Amino acid sequence: MKRFAALVAAIDETTRTSEKVEAMVAYFKDAQPADAAWAVHFLSGERPKRLIPVRRLAGWATEASDVPEWLFEQCYEAVGDLAETISLLLPEPATPEERALHVWIEEYLLPLGEMEEHEQRAAILAAWRSLAGFERFVWNKLITGGFRVGVSQPLVIRALSRVSGLSEGVIAHRLTGNWAPHADSWTTLVAEQTADTDVSRPYPFYLAYALEEELETLGEPQEWQVEWKWDGIRAQLVRRADRCYLWSRGEELVTERFPEIATAARLLPDGTVIDGEIMPWKEGKPLAFSQLQRRIGRKALGTKILEEVPVVLIAYDLLEIAGEDVRERPLAWRRARLAELLATPGVSRTLMLSPAVAAAAWDAVRAAWRRAREECAEGLMLKRLDASYGVGRRRGGWWKWKVQPYAVDAVMIYAQAGHGRRASLNTDYTFAVWDGGTLVPFAKAYSGLTDAEIRELDAWIRRNTVEKFGPVRSVKPEQVFELAFEGIQPSPRHKSGVAVRFPRIARWRTDKKPEDADTLETLRTLLHAADTEGDSRE
Amino acid sequence: MFDREEAYISWVLLNVTDRGLHCEAGDFYIDPWLPVPRAVITHAHGDHARWGCDSYLGAREGERVMRTRLGAGATIRFVDYGEAIDQQGVRISLHPAGHILGSAQVRVEYQGEVWVVSGDYKTEPDATCTPFELVRCHTFITESTFGLPIYRWTPEAIALDELRAWWRANADAGRTSVLFAYSLGKAQRVLAGLRDAAIGPIYTHGAIERLNRDYRDSGVAIADTIYAGTMPRGHDYAGGLVLAPPSAGGSLWLRRFGAISTGFASGWMRIRGARRRRSIDRGFVLSDHADWPSLLATIDATGAERVWVTHGYREPVVRWLVEHGVEAEAVASRWEGEGEAELQDLGVAGEEIVA
Ligand SMILES: [Zn+2]
Numbered sequence: 001m002k003r004f005a006a007l008v009a010a011i012d013e014t015t016r017t018s019e020k021v022e023a024m025v026a027y028f029k030d031a032q033p034a035d036a037a038w039a040v041h042f043l044s045g046e047r048p049k050r051l052i053p054v055r056r057l058a059g060w061a062t063e064a065s066d067v068p069e070w071l072f073e074q075c076y077e078a079v080g081d082l083a084e085t086i087s088l089l090l091p092e093p094a095t096p097e098e099r100a101l102h103v104w105i106e107e108y109l110l111p112l113g114e115m116e117e118h119e120q121r122a123a124i125l126a127a128w129r130s131l132a133g134f135e136r137f138v139w140n141k142l143i144t145g146g147f148r149v150g151v152s153q154p155l156v157i158r159a160l161s162r163v164s165g166l167s168e169g170v171i172a173h174r175l176t177g178n179w180a181p182h183a184d185s186w187t188t189l190v191a192e193q194t195a196d197t198d199v200s201r202p203y204p205f206y207l208a209y210a211l212e213e214e215l216e217t218l219g220e221p222q223e224w225q226v227e228w229k230w231d232g233i234r235a236q237l238v239r240r241a242d243r244c245y246l247w248s249r250g251e252e253l254v255t256e257r258f259p260e261i262a263t264a265a266r267l268l269p270d271g272t273v274i275d276g277e278i279m280p281w282k283e284g285k286p287l288a289f290s291q292l293q294r295r296i297g298r299k300a301l302g303t304k305i306l307e308e309v310p311v312v313l314i315a316y317d318l319l320e321i322a323g324e325d326v327r328e329r330p331l332a333w334r335r336a337r338l339a340e341l342l343a344t345p346g347v348s349r350t351l352m353l354s355p356a357v358a359a360a361a362w363d364a365v366r367a368a369w370r371r372a373r374e375e376c377a378e379g380l381m382l383k384r385l386d387a388s389y390g391v392g393r394r395r396g397g398w399w400k401w402k403v404q405p406y407a408v409d410a411v412m413i414y415a416q417a418g419h420g421r422r423a424s425l426n427t428d429y430t431f432a433v434w435d436g437g438t439l440v441p442f443a444k445a446y447s448g449l450t451d452a453e454i455r456e457l458d459a460w461i462r463r464n465t466v467e468k469f470g471p472v473r474s475v476k477p478e479q480v481f482e483l484a485f486e487g488i489q490p491s492p493r494h495k496s497g498v499a500v501r502f503p504r505i506a507r508w509r510t511d512k513k514p515e516d517a518d519t520l521e522t523l524r525t526l527l528h529a530a531d532t533e534g535d536s537r538e
Numbered sequence: 539m540f541d542r543e544e545a546y547i548s549w550v551l552l553n554v555t556d557r558g559l560h561c562e563a564g565d566f567y568i569d570p571w572l573p574v575p576r577a578v579i580t581h582a583h584g585d586h587a588r589w590g591c592d593s594y595l596g597a598r599e600g601e602r603v604m605r606t607r608l609g610a611g612a613t614i615r616f617v618d619y620g621e622a623i624d625q626q627g628v629r630i631s632l633h634p635a636g637h638i639l640g641s642a643q644v645r646v647e648y649q650g651e652v653w654v655v656s657g658d659y660k661t662e663p664d665a666t667c668t669p670f671e672l673v674r675c676h677t678f679i680t681e682s683t684f685g686l687p688i689y690r691w692t693p694e695a696i697a698l699d700e701l702r703a704w705w706r707a708n709a710d711a712g713r714t715s716v717l718f719a720y721s722l723g724k725a726q727r728v729l730a731g732l733r734d735a736a737i738g739p740i741y742t743h744g745a746i747e748r749l750n751r752d753y754r755d756s757g758v759a760i761a762d763t764i765y766a767g768t769m770p771r772g773h774d775y776a777g778g779l780v781l782a783p784p785s786a787g788g789s790l791w792l793r794r795f796g797a798i799s800t801g802f803a804s805g806w807m808r809i810r811g812a813r814r815r816r817s818i819d820r821g822f823v824l825s826d827h828a829d830w831p832s833l834l835a836t837i838d839a840t841g842a843e844r845v846w847v848t849h850g851y852r853e854p855v856v857r858w859l860v861e862h863g864v865e866a867e868a869v870a871s872r873w874e875g876e877g878e879a880e881l882q883d884l885g886v887a888g889e890e891i892v893a
């Protein structure tokens with residue numbers, strides 16, 4: 001645990017990616033395989049789910065550090081992070097004990113979920129007594145489910161590549177799918193040759209950056225393939241060893257959820273991997289995303305829902321053919337092979353080649369972009385015809401160009417302290433629109449303001465807090481913000497009756513008064529428009 | 539006959555006015571925040587020693603830094619620690635506070651009633667100033683900059699070891715180490731601790747170099763330093779340590795040092811978020827103030843019947859004391875802890891104050 005905590009500290013203490021990679025390489029070089037496996041797991045952003053309610057933990061910590069409850073609260077407010085508050089308040093252990101990371105996880109952390117409250121208490125207090133300083137902080141982060149390390153997956157892959165001498169592509173591929181943190185998985189991960197027995201394993205998805213420059217900066221339109229950016233579920237279809245596997249981008253196996261796709265995939269030859277988008281599609285036209293969500297929400301897939309919301313896989317790319325990894329080949333080549341494959345009789349109704357948008361001139365592309373919402377698309381994708389299929393988010397080969405999101409003016413009514421770097425600032429806000437004379441909350445947003453704006457707003461919030469419940473403050477309904485979001489759908493679970501997708505703050509409208517904010521009616525109109533976009537295609 | 543006024547004065551020997559903490563019986567102020575005729579100064583930090591008073595009283599140990607801070611024209615009388623002077627029947631003496639060079643607690647005695655104003659203080663001894671001396675009193679006016687139990691210091695030696703290791707690692711990687719430290723007190727404490735760390739040259743920002751000279755002239759042994767302003771353009775600083783005030787963070791001034799790693803020596807660095815918000819690579823927990831356990835221990839040891847609490851975390855300290863049977867009260871002041879006042883004092887970020 002000491003070494004892992006030191007690694008976390010080293011990553012925490014630098015903003016230079018080279019140093020983060022260096023620290024990981026140093027760690028992995030001589031970590032025990034079982035520890036290394038857990039470290040890969042956590043560094044990749046996986047975290048154990050919260051095993052103990054935070055309140056309970058705070059109670060035990062208050063007791064163990066011998067401070068009154070009000071003082072614990074004061075300390076928490078100053079620190080802004082529960083795990084850290086606890087580790088700062090507890091007395092330093094008289095006899096710290098060193099145990100390996102995997103021992104802490106497998107023998108101490110995971111069993112907590114099965115324990116009764118009094119057993120948990122005893123186990124946690126014992127752990128606190130044997131962990132010192134930063135290790136105690138890391139442990140607290142792990143048990144509260146709040147463990148986050150400042151490295152991205154590509155950096156972890158880079159470090160693993162350096163440790164193993166394997167290419168980043170091979171590491172990334174070996175890490176996708178059902179990678180489990182065991183000593184054996186670590187050994188296989190860095191082994192020079194492995195009989196890659198996991199036939200289900202997908203490739204890492206290639207992700208696009210948002211286009212921010214003018215189209216003209218991309219060169220000639222003839223060098224690019226333009227496609228619709230569909231608003232469905234990005235997925236990878238793996239057909240190997242006479243079986244098919246459908247993976248979502250979250251690397252969840254979703255084959256069972258989409259039997260239509262699995263059925264069609266059986267017609268493909270073995271050793272085929274296709275990247276595409278799962279889309280609700282009926283009578284030759286896409287349906288709105290909310291329809292797909294209706295289907296995802298079901299526990300069992302009845303014939304009714306299968307009939308109402310059939311799905312297709314819109315095939316974007318071909319990653320493997322005849323068992324060969326073809327990601328390094330140019331897109332033009334891959335797409336030609338993909339088109340041939342999908343021409344197999346009976347396939348193309350469910351596995352559709354993603355249509356190319358005519359792009360003879362950039363103006364035509366602009367015109368298509370303006371039409372995107374009518375096509376039930378979120379915008380356009382631009383892909384270089386000579387580009388290989390990358391790993392993760394990379395600049396240059398692919399760009400996404402989304403249509404303007406929806407926007408409304410809303411009033412901030414609640415604020416809450418953020419996490420990590422912004423722990424002592426109020427950075428999480430709840431927004432409301434008018435419904436008659438009352439403000440109805442409809443969205444939470446965390447991002448979109450500059451650091452300076454956040455500080456200014458934080459000071460305002462502190463001066464204008466009406467009430468506090470735990471970390472949440474209700475504030476005077478005075479500040480108006482333009483909120484942008486990507487989609488809208490009905491939601492019985494929300495007071496407002498609508499749920500918006502990916503809300504963010506577009507602008508702080510200091511020029512507007514709260515009474516100028518939008519109404520629930522505006523949201524309903526947007527909702528209706530979103531619905532008919534889908535309906536009109538039925 | 540019962541003299542109402544006398545009774546009042548002996549009950550509150552000092553009281554807070556809009557100009558600062560005032561002693562009516564002796565007609566003087568302690569660390570006033572507005573100009574007054576007679577000011578007793580605990581130490582030279584900007585929030586405690588302000589310009590514009592007609593006369594000042596301070597501890598002799600801090601003579602040089604106080605002159606630098608208050609200007610050559612200021613009328614200052616310096617006394618030794620423990621030396622008593624009489625001001626209209628009020629006995630005033632200064633006692634070491636262990637905070638920075640020349641820092642003092644002010645002991646005020648009138649008709650048998652003793653009040654002590656702590657100013658800023660630290661009980662852990664260090665090499666740059668006379669260690670804190672406990673003074674028994676009836677009323678103790680204490681600071682509370684780090685008045686929460688999350689603030690507990692480790693010994694100074696640990697922070698200094700970490701600092702050396704960080705500097706060494708940066709030097710090995712061909713980088714310059716830039717350490718932010720308050721220019722009066724903290725910087726010199728670091729320099730005293732690095733006297734025999736032969737890792738590389740130590741460069742300083744002008745604001746710090748000026749005070750280094752005062753410390754050396756006062757007989758405090760600190761490491762040799764080079765004023766960065768005297769180095770030729772294009773000088774290679776790799777492997778060196780640059781000491782700069784926190785206000786130089788993110789400034790153009792830092793550009794000349796090439797590839798840098800940044801550190802900050804401060805009690806605030808005990809909290810991870812405090813470091814991350816400033817985008818500092820490394821935090822070194824090194825404070826010139828008392829931590830929670832030593833605040834409470836000191837308050838207890840003074841034997842004071844009444845405690846007034848100033849600075850940062852007044853409310854929690856007061857509540858804790860009251861819950862433990864001590865008569866305590868929060869007192870508003872314009873004094874600050876390890877922080878903002880020091881920054882304001884330095885003027886424009888990165889501007890060089892030539893020695
Ligand atoms: Zn001070």
Ligand SMILES: [Zn+2]
Pocket residue numbers: 583585586657658681849873874875876
């Ligand atoms: Zn102060």
